[in-house]
Amino acid sequence: QYCGATRPASQLSLDHVVPRSQGGKTTWNNIVSSCLPCNSKKGGRTPSEARMKLLNEPKMPDRNPAMVVSQKDAKYQIWEAFVPTEDVANT
Incomplete structure (x- = not known):
């Protein structure tokens, strides 16, 4: 959802758009798939804090x-x- 790269499921993780450390919930509206490098780069920050663009808004x-x-x-x-x-x- 951040870089747009196509990767196998084994190289994806679930990312909280608003991190749990900032009160983000584990809901469909706050979870996106992310490649491991992007998830690591984003860390405990929001996309804007990490200067990363969320390509698609999360949805159920x-x-x-x-x-x-x-x-x-x-x-x-x-x-x-x-x-x-x-x-x-x-x-």
């Missing part, structure tokens, strides 16, 4: 069956708060 994604997290895959467990799990998607 449309429901998409392709966006289902497997509960068995430990590396994506942090995403479960934002993306439906297999059990939820199959109901």
Whole structure:
């Protein structure tokens, strides 16, 4: 959401636009995907404080069956708060 580079999911992280250290919440309106270098560069600052441009405003994604997290895959467990799990998607 900051540099526009296309990267595999393994090289992305979730970034709080308004950092938690500044009172930012973990909500769809405050979370964007970010490549690891951009997330590291931004750190605990807002995009404007870090002199970085947010390419797209965060929003709740449309429901998409392709966006289902497997509960068995430990590396994506942090995403479960934002993306439906297999059990939820199959109901």
